[in-house]
Amino acid sequence: MHGLRRDYRRPCGCDRGRFGAQERGRGVKVLTPSTVQEAAAMLSEAGGQATLLGGTTDLFVHWPERMLDADGVFIDLSGVGALRAHRWEDEALVLGGLTTFWDIIQDERADREMPVLVQAARTVGAVQIQTRGTWAGNIANASPAADGVAALMVRDAVVELTSCDGIETIRLDEFYLGYKQMRLRRDQIITSIRVPRQSCSVERFIKVGTRQAQAISKIGVAIAQSQAGWRIVANSVAPAVCRCRTVERALDDRVPLPHVDALVELLGSDVSPIDDIRSTAAYRRGVLARVLYHELAPLCEWVGPQRGAS
Ligand SMILES: Cc1cc2nc3c(=O)[nH]c(=O)nc-3n(C[C@H](O)[C@H](O)[C@H](O)COP(=O)(O)OP(=O)(O)OC[C@H]3O[C@@H](n4cnc5c(N)ncnc54)[C@H](O)[C@@H]3O)c2cc1C
Known part of the structure; x- marks a missing residue:
């Protein structure tokens, strides 16, 4: 009516299921792991049919128009505390699978040692997006326009992928195979991104x-x-x-x-x-x-x- 979208919202149940899962509505199932191992097990159990939720700044853009597509299993990573923090090691800055653009903007050391990351992060959307959007989501969304990916790739970043089969590492500049095609299996989670600390002139x-x-x-x-x-x-x-x-x-x-x-x-x-x-x-x-x-x-x-x- 009058060009307004239909209201696609459904009743919101919150039954606890396996792994502390919450089912909301009939068609959408949201699982809430608290460890990487749990998340990997859920992905594996879903047989490639589950979608990971990071900051959801990309995913939810499509939500109202594609409600039917959205029906299915979603694995909300936000409760996996181990994925959030970034850390400085001797050889690399290690971003977690949930590290946001804002986390890096706020880190003075990143500004000193890897200004390209901060410069790119500051151009992503605006503050609201920077505080929710994650570097891992930027990689996995595989947009040709991804700003975070460009900054990570220029510093020879390496992506760590975790599944029930183990851990695989891939250089970011070898990760993409074509438009929205990448070397990320449906049962894998980006658990960290290693950015080497080589000094750049x-x-x-x-x-x-x-x-x-x-x-x-x-x-x-x-x-x-x-x-x-x-x-x-x-x-x-x-x-x-x-x-x-x-x-x-x-x-x-x-x-x-x-x-x-x-x-x-x-x-x-x-x-x-x-x-x-x-x-x-x-x-x-x-x-x-x-x-x-x-x-x-x-x-x-x-x-x-x-x-x-x-
Ligand atoms: C208003 C607006 C402005 C924006 N501006 C910009 C911009 O200027 N530059 C830019 O580059 N982007 C921009 N974006 C896009 C978006 O914010 C980024 O791509 C962001 O980094 C996505 O991260 P997320 O955590 O929100 O991903 P999500 O939306 O949660 O997920 C995106 C994809 O990644 C997958 N995924 C998420 N986390 C993982 C993980 N750990 N392992 C494996 N797969 C995972 C999801 O399943 C999904 O397929 C904008 C978006 C909006 C809404």
């Missing part, structure tokens, strides 16, 4: 959107340089967040890049942007190249107009 995240907050990126790019070499990671320009390996190689080899067109050409091998509601492929390609050129020219003597002159 350069690290930053730049996002181009329609405004400063609550904007999904038209393009985003994370840049880092460490002993491992240059890392350039872009979002919103490919089916998944991706490293721009051709550009990275050119920077490592100090190939002269006298003009922005040289970067446009290199990026042709790395990205495949599309036209969509937020932007066009041509705009994305051109702006990504210009942002990179603008950022790199003051840092690299081989990038800029005078550099390519013979």
Whole structure:
């Protein structure tokens, strides 16, 4: 009526079931584990049919329109205390499966040692989303526009996946296989994300959107340089967040890049942007190249107009 959505709410029962499960309504079953082992057992028992709930900032966006799809088993991770905290180890910052963007924004050490994480976290939605949204949810949602993923990937982060079969680790830059496709089985939970503590001489995240907050990126790019070499990671320009390996190689080899067109050409091998509601492929390609050129020219003597002159 008058364009209003139907009220899809159902009576909300709260019967305690197995593992302390709560059933709300007839079609939706919400399980509430308190340990990783319990959560993994529930996932396994559901035979790949259960959905994990993190901060739910992505999942609940679709909830009213897709109520029928939403019917099923949900495993609410919020009671798994072991997943929440992040910690600093000698070799890595370890984010938990429930660590939020806000947790990292609030950590002064992260601002000092890994500013790219804080810069990216601050661009995610606005404070409300930053306090609920998790880094793990950002990874598992697999959006090509994921800002957190770009910042983690530029720092060579490694994802830890836990299931009843054990623990598997995968580099984030090898995690995505295509649009919304990733090396995450339905019975696996992202239990932590290890971000190596190698020191970077350069690290930053730049996002181009329609405004400063609550904007999904038209393009985003994370840049880092460490002993491992240059890392350039872009979002919103490919089916998944991706490293721009051709550009990275050119920077490592100090190939002269006298003009922005040289970067446009290199990026042709790395990205495949599309036209969509937020932007066009041509705009994305051109702006990504210009942002990179603008950022790199003051840092690299081989990038800029005078550099390519013979
Ligand atoms: C208004 C608004 C603005 C936003 N702005 C941005 C933005 O600027 N940049 C950006 O990148 N994103 C943005 N988002 C998207 C979202 O906030 C992020 O992707 C967030 O990181 C998702 O985390 P979550 O914990 O809320 O995930 P959820 O919604 O709980 O889950 C997302 C997916 O991940 C799975 N999942 C969650 N936790 C785990 C786990 N531990 N292991 C395995 N799978 C898991 C879920 O099953 C689901 O498939 C925005 C969302 C909204 C609503």
